[in-house]
Each structure stands twice: as C-alpha cells, then as structure tokens.
Amino acid sequence: MIEFFLNGQRQRVATEPETSVLELLRGPLARHGTKEGCASGDCGACTVAIASPEDGQQSLTYRTANACITPAHQLQGAHLITVEGLARGDALHPAQSSMVACHGSQCGFCTPGIVMSLFVMHEQQRSAPGMPLDDHRLEAALGGNLCRCTGYRPIRDAALSMSEHADTRPPWADDPTLERAVRELSPTVASEGQSGYLTPTTLAELTAAMQRHPEARLVAGATDLWLEATQRLEPFEMLIDLRQVRELRQIEETADGWWIGAAVSYREWEPLLVEHYPAFAHLLTRLGSAQIRNRGTVGGNIANASPIGDTPPVLLTLDARLRLAGPQGMRELPLASFFLDYKKTALEPGECVAAIYLPKPQANFEQRVWKLSKRREDDISTLLGAFRWRRKDGVLSDVRVAYGGMAAIPLRVEAVEAALEGRKPDQATFRTARQALHDSLTPMSDARGSRDYRLTAAVNLLERWRLTLVDTGSNDPAQEVILDAYAH
C-alpha cells in the first residue's frame, strides 16, 4: 500500500513491486493522459512531474521523470503531477496554451510528455526568473522528449513563448495545506514485509535487509533495472530501495576530495562537477535525458558495470575509489579494481556500493571527456574516451587514459599512459601512443558501431587530444578541432 498525492488529491493504492508509475496511472488510477511510447525510458511520451520532500529542497520542487521506468512505490510520500493536473477548467496552463498557439502538436501522442517537460521548465522560470532560456537549457529540458511529427521547431517556439501567456496556476497550487499534507506522509512504504518493497533509511538497516533478503534487488533511480520489468517481464521477488538511505544521499567533503553517496542523482551531483570538473560536467548534459538525470544515480552507473556506462571511464582517470558496504562493514577499493569482467564486479554477496570518492583536481590539472554516439542527445556511448593529465614545462605527467565501449569493461589503457608519461606531446610521442592504443584494444561490433569504427575513432581521439594540446587558445579557425555542441 502506497500513499501519495496525484494532482493535489490524496491517493492510497495497493501496488506490486514491479508496477511502474505509468502502469499505475493507466491502470487502477484510470488517468489515460500519460502515454506509453516505448516503456524503456527513451522517448519521454510518459513524462510526469514528481516532487519528493526528501530531496531536501525548501519547497516542493517538481522534476520530470519517465513514468514507464519509475517504480510506483517511489511515489510514496511524493506529489505526482500529470497532464490532467495543469489546466484550470477551460483555462490552460502556459505550458499548454503556448503549445496550442505555436501549433506544437500534430498527432498529439508525445504532447502530454512535452507539456510536462515544459511545465517543469515553467516552474523553474517561476522560481528563478532571471535565468535565460538559452539553447543549452532548452536542449537539457526537452532532449528526452521525442516527437516524430513536428521537427521540434514549434515546440521550441512554445518553450520560448510560455512567459507571454496568462500565468494560469493549476488548481492544486491554490491549496495552502497541500505542501504540508505531502510532507506529513511517511517517506517509507508501510507494511514493508508484505509489499515486497523495502525502504530502509540507514546504511545499517540496508545491510541488514540485504542479509535478510539475499534474493532482493537494489533499486535507486531504476533507470536501468526497470527495463527488466518492462522488457523481460520478470517479477521482482523483493526490492530494496536505496533512495531513503541517509548515508547514500550525502556528498561529504574531505580535505582533498568528496565522498559522493551512491544514491546521489546525476542532477544532484552536477553542480559540484560544474565547479571543479567542467569537462566531466559537460558529459552529464549528454547522459540520458533530463528525465534520466533526475533519477539515475552515479552509484547505479558504476554498480551496473556496463561497458558503455558514461561515468566509469572518467572516474577511472580521476583515480576514483569506492566504499563498499556489507555485512562485515565498510571496505574501500580503487575503482580500477572493481570491474572484473562483462557485468561482473568485485561486489561480494550482501555488499553494495555506498559511495564514490572523487579527488579534488590538483595544480595544472587538465581533462578531456569525449563521448561518441549516433545521436548527440539522449543516446548511449558508442565509445567514450577520457583523458586526464598535468602539464609542466611542456611535459605530460600523471597521465590517465580510459575508454568505455572498447572492451567488456570500462578500461584504463596503461600502455597509452606509459607512452605519454613524462614526455612532450609531440607528434612522435602521440604516434607511439596511438599504436599502443591500437594494439591494446579489441572492441566488438554491435548495433551502435562496428569494431573498425570504434578502433579508428578511439585512435583518432588521441590525435584530437594532441591537437588540443597544440592549440594555444587562439580563435584561429584552423585550430578548431572539436564541434562545440558535442564537447568543449
């Protein structure tokens, strides 16, 4: 049994562990405005807005989510807004009236999801009206909503013209007691044992629950796990939700780095990266979509151990470490020792990733992160190259090179590092490095790219790196070697 608010109305419903928010909406709740386009979190047709009090914000803050891969249980204690909850009688919300006025819908099937992304953007504008609606923000907000009809131009017009429309507030926004009522709901799922869904709130509770239920699967953002529910249709015997575990939601600063809790979402992590690791932060703008970044976690990206996860290669070059929590307590492990083989990790039974240590950048630190994919936004890496080094007197040191998509695991390429370490970045040095890379990797062919392409492009990224080292920052177009939209 879960309790939450839907468009200002309190709901109390029974649901199965593997039921998604979308299934709950379109089934028992009979709200058919939210559509299913793919049931895999890739198209955004099912976009809804969710405010969860435990996200630590001062007031309820609405974030987009793909309802198709969000566990219904994660609505516990939250306020869910759907497309039915915006208009005030006949008066449309600006996210809606601007879409009508700009001819932003054709077949209309993606439209409810787009309206919800616009709604969240509008809410953000209300709370921070000074923030310009530049292309970067528009792309970040709308890149996860596929439209097959319009070609996006009228949707862009709608996003830009929302402020010109009457600022009709949704009916629930008038209710002064709503926020308190939402906050009064328990953040944890009641009668946990029977529900098949556990919501521990401390690390100790978590490890105890994992011991009690060795069959249980761990869930945080569910952005990958839920594909097992929607595509493989396997019921989950028991799910343990990490999102309420206090220790996993913290970012703890130390003298020379940060421990990032494993259940910290990409979005929550982003400000820190923007300040200290801008190249890494830019990668996040190309990781999934806003809907995914709002829910997916860095711990999930690591523990999932996908060879094409976006952050592991970067974290490898930053010498990241992991804190693993288990029945025997906590242990630390270099990230490089974590990935053993395809989808195999160093996690022992009963263990989970608790936190990731990110060192602070040292003097003369430089970094490049280049993700290659078929489409710039909302796509998974075909390959990803991460490079980090220091440069003093024209000599490279502390060189780290890692790739994703080039082997069964995210991989540091020590032969390339060795070829560059202590050397000047001249053509001869990089020729050796390219050869070393070529000899070190044997990628595979799949739907995202062929072996040849992966190898050729991976080697070329070293040449691109060399060219950026030659670049002295002039604006001479002859020095242009990267398309700005893809990376900086």
Added chain:
Amino acid sequence: MSEPLLALRIESESTGTGEAFGRLEGDEPVARDTVTPRPARENSRHAQAHESAIKHVTGRARYIDDLPAPHGALHAMVGLSDVAHGRITRLDLGAVMEMPGVIDVITAQHIPGHRDIGPVFPGDPMLADEEVSYVGQPLFAIAATSYLEARRAVKAAVVEIAPLPPRFDPVAAADAGEFVRPTHVQMSGDWQQALEHAPHVLEAEQFVGGQEHFYLEGQACLVVPGEDEGVTVYTSNQHPSETQKLVAEVLDIPFHAVTVENRRMGGGFGGKETQAAPWACMAALLARRTGRAIRLRLPRAEDTRATGKRHPFHNRYRLGFDDEGVILGGDMTLIGDCGHSPDLSEAVVDRAMFHADNAYSLGAARVTGHRARTHMASNTAFRGFGGPQGMMIVEQAMDDIARHVGEDPLTVRKRNLYRIGRDTTHYGQHVDQYPLMVEIIERLERSSDYWQRRDEIRAFNRQSAVIKRGLALTPVKFGISFTAKHLNQAGALLHVYTDGSVMINHGGTEMGQGLHTKVCQVVARELGIDFESVRISATRTDKVPNTSPTAASSGADLNGMAARDAATQIRQRLLDFAAEHYQFDREGLHLENGKLVSDIGAVTPAVSWGELIQAAYLGRVSLSATGFYSTPLIHYDRDSGQGRPFYYFAYGASVSEVRVDTLSGEYRVERVDILHDVGDSLNPAIDLGQVEGGFIQGMGWLTSEELKWNDDGRLLTDGPATYKIPTFGDLPPIFNVELLEGHPNSQASLYRSKAVGEPPFMLGISVWSALRDALSSLTGYRVSPPLDTPATPERVLMAAEALRAGPANVGASR
C-alpha cells in the same frame, strides 16, 4: 469566392489567450476547439489551429489504448518467430493455455476464412502456417485477462522451426531472380546510343538505408464483437476500408458485418497503411471466439520487429553527359529490398522509378526497378513511398558529375532542370509548372546567400584541417496522385442538424497531419459558417464506405474535394429553398458569416444560418448529402511504361549547411533554408508544420536512423535505445522555412492548393549532399565520396578515412 468568418473570428480573438479556449465539453471527438494563432508564425486567416490541439495538450485526446473497454475485455498478444526462414515442426501451445489468465489461443488452423491477408497481392499469412519467412513473423495469438499475463504467457510457447537458408541480401536476390513482383522498365529514347556518344560517362552505386516509422503510438486495436456475426474494430489505422475487408474475409462474413473506426492516430507515416490490419484481424478472431472485447497493443520491440519499414534500396546509375555536366542519357537500376512478401512493393518501387529523375531531365534513359525478396519483415509504405529512395540516385549523380566537370554542384543541378525542350519525363509525362522549380531555386539561392557562403566555406576549409564545412542545395519535384489509379477517389457524408451544427465525415484518417482541420475549414467555407459549427467525428466505414488509404499526400486533395462536393450540394439546396421560401432573388444569394445574404437589393434582411436551417427542415428539405470526387486526367500504361500517373507536381528546395569533425565523424546541421510550394495553402500553419516535420524526418532517415540486423536476420535496433530518430537538439539552430506564395496550382485542385504530406520529406536530401560536400573538401573537391545512408558518424568517419588514405581507396565513380 467567399472566405467568410474565419477572418472575423481571428480578429475578434486576437487579444488574450485564456478566454479563447472555451468549449471543452464532453468526451465526444470535437472539431470545434479553436484558438488564436500566433501572429508571428501566421500569414493567413486560414491558419486554423489543429482541431484537437486543446485535447492534445490536456491529455483528453483519446488514442486506441485510452478508449474505455467494454466489461470483461481481454488482452491479446502475439507470438513471433525467432527464425528468419524455416519450417515449423512443432508449435505446442499447451503450456501457454496453462499460464495464468489465458482464455484463448489461436493459430493458422483456427482461421475460418482467408488465411492470407496480403493487401494487394497474396503472400502475407495472418499467422504463419508451415513456413516462416522472417524474424518477427506472427505464429500465434492469445487472449488473457491482463496485458502482463498475455505478455508472459506468450513466452511459454514451445516452437520448433527447422531452419532453411535465409536470404538477406537484396542484390543477390535480384541477381538470382528472386522477386516478389516482376521487374518493371521505363524507357525514353535510345539510351544506349546516348551513352555511346556522350563525351563523358560516369557510373556509381549506392546503398540507401531503410527507416522505421517510429510512430509514437504503436500498433493497437480494440475489437468488440456484435450481436450478429460481426465486429466493431477501433484501430490506429490509415486504411479502415481495407481492414474491414480483411477482417471480414478472415472471419468469413460479409463486409457489412464489420465496422472499422478511427478517430486519430498517434502517428502513421505509412506504417499503418497495410500493417495495421493483421492485428485487427487477429483480435477480431479472438473476439468472435471468446465473445469478449479484445484489446491488442504491441510492445515497442515486438512492433518494430513484426512490421515492415521503408524499403532499403541499392541503386546504380550509368549516365552520359556533356562538358557542361548536362545529362544526355543513360541507365539506372533500382533494387528495392521488399522483404518476404509483395505488400505494397509493386507501387513503392514504381514510385522510386517515377522519381529517379527528381527535377532533372534524364534525356534518353532507361530506368529499371527490381522488387527483391528477402527474409525480412515486408517493407511497406513510408512517407514518400519509394520516391525518396529513387531521388537519391540522381542526386548522387548530380554531385558526382559536378566534381567530374569541376563545377559547383548547384550549377550542374540548375543546368539539368526540366526546361523548354526538355520537359517530358522518362515515363512520358509532361512536367507541368517546371518554371516554378527554377524560380524556387533562384529565390532560395539569393535568400540563403548560397554563393557568398560557398566562398566562405571554401576559404574556411582550406585553413581547417579537422573541421570541414559543407553546403548543398537540392530540389524536390514530387508527383501527386496514387499511382494505382482506382485509389484516386473519395467520399464524404455531410449532415446539417436542426440547430445548425454540421457533421462531416469523410474517408480520410487523421494521423496528426491536420486533415480533419482542413476538411472542416472546407465545409465552413462552402457553407459560410464558422469553423466551430463544423465537427468531424471519427472516420467510420459505416458512414463513408469503400475508401482509399490516407496516403500518397492525397488526404486533403481527395477528401477535401468530396467534402466540398457534399457541402456544395447542401448549399445549392438551401439557396434554392430560400429563394422560394423568402421570395428572394436566387441569383446573388449566398451564405456568408453565418447568414444568408443577398447581393441584390441591400434592403433584404439577412437570415441567420440557424433560422435558415430551421425553415429548411420545416420545409422538408434534405439536410444530408454524400459527396464524391475522383481525380481527372490521370492514366499509366504498365506495358509501355508511359503515361500521366500524376495529376500535378509539388515543388520545393532546401539549402543545408553542415560542420563535420573528420576525426570523429560527428557533425552538426548548422543552417537550413527551405522554400516549398503548396499552391494556395489551405492552412499555412499546418502546411508549415508538414514542411518542417517532413524535413527533420527526412534528415533523420539519412543521418542517425540506422537499422541493423544480426547475421540471423534479427533486428538489433528494435527500440528508441538503439534506433535514433532526431531529437530536440537536432533542430538546426538556423531554420528558415517559407511557403512559396502567389503560385496557385495550375490544375483544378482543392482551392488550387497542393498536397504537402510527403514532398518536404525529400528536402532532407540536402543534408546528405552537404555532408558529401564537406567530405569532398578533403580532396580539394576533386573526388565525390561515396556515402551510403544513413550517414551516421561512423559512415562519415570511415568515408573521411578513405579519402585521407587516397582516392585509390575510395570506391568512387570512375
């Protein structure tokens, strides 16, 4: 011609938006919601918003899976083949029947009527009988009490298939004479002699990839059994009449026992022209057997594997031309990869052949079209219907010829356009309005600063080692009409109720293209009433029978004309009645602004539309009419390969600029300028939406949308995680799109408008050509690099690598 109330309404509502969104009543499909269009985007009083726009943005627009299902409705699911080619040796569904919630299971043996549901030619078993022909082919269907139970139950089937050798290569199939339909040839003049005497001859080949429709609403239907032997079918479907026919034939009942209804689709693009029918047929059989309503909705991966796509093509040309790059003649071969059955491939490959010239005279030419049979899902209609694939070969030739003679590709394109003395196509149709093509290109050349940018780009590329920019202008000339002549007909049914409200039904379906909006506008215009008084309910086979698919861009041309015919009849009756009843002079009487108005004698008091209808009803005047239209003048003789298959041509052109990273293959489309001809636009807002959306979809086809199969013929890119249609950031930062004004259709089309659904799709070819242009700069524009499609970053990088390795490594034109 009276253009009455729309203008007034827009003016009166031009302030504020809130109050303009009135009348949201009920769950009925309504066509009366109206809003003030954004002045900045509109240039005409016809820029009516989509009739469902408010329902779209509020979530009230209903799609098939949103319909309230009758009590006890079951969920159907379909079991698909995992093998591309083989014989079924065991299909044991005992375990499926034992799964929780399962009520019924059907295989081919359970079909009472036709087992083959091929839409035009046989070849598509509803459920595979003995042989399977592709991975994803339906083998059996089940009904269960929930969607999840149905999906889980399907997995319990025991299927054993003895594999036979599969064929996936259409070129090998063509070489072996494995065709789903006979080869067709079109010829104009002595092409061999033209090649022999030409100063220059080039030849090349290309692979043009297919495309998944990726309609956001997948294949879905709801079938409700009736009290007689029949069913009512609610289906996301572009061709209700054909589905009616097939369902009736499968159930072995008369057509009149089957009613098919569609209110709207969440996208179609051709993917629901023939390929929506099988699911309706299966659900109908389950509904009749169980006596319960059946809901069937394919999960995305099953949908993508089971249904056909845009045909991939292998094209070749061998063309002779003079020193100026003007084509004298030659030979073209187009091989369409049709998949396992004919479906619509006869007409798709025909249309590819009809567009192998695009906007250029081929001189003395032979065009051959093969329909190769492979063990794939049966490829089908998709916006452009083979036209885009045909155009690709001549656009490649234009670039190749230009590099060969050392001219800018635009110069060579212009020299080859249809013109006086070269104004007849290779299939014998005179090209109407060909000067329009010249005008469009010249205007676009100027408005896009083509030549200035060309110089800048060349200068940039000389300095820039890694990043290369490319520019291309490509034209589109697209033939409008179904090439199957009998489909060029349409019907409509118009009722005026005694309160003056008007219901129009027609044979076309709404898939987002704004057809219902346009048809309501036509009726409102003919009857001199406002848009809100006219409503379209769903498209239903019991209202307008024997309809054609909503396809070939013809929806408004045909159904708008039929609706106009019905409205004209009603208007005549009303005016005849009024002249007698009110003793007005019949001449000069007309309907305008919701009133009966007399031009002669200004003293005549105006009668309101409502009063007139009341009086006419009491005067026992029929207030209902059927309308009909068939396109005149068109004909095509398959034996000679000559005729006039198209009523008219629609024109357009686009200029695309790209920036390519030749180290990674990444690229961006930085600027696009489009000028497109829709004759006198029926609704400029909707037409602009079709042009923009069509362009982006065409760009996606040629760039990021890659279909990949494994060696066993299983589609790997079966969902949006791996199949990448354009998303928000792929919208070019500069996107100047204009409709050509002041050039009405030279043919007597609906208010001299032109069809707009498909032609803009092919404007996307300029992106591909611009990518080739950027790559060509790696060789100082001496080599025209082959670039198969989709031109993914991978293909672009590999092309760049080949060029850098030296022209000898480029499998280019000789």
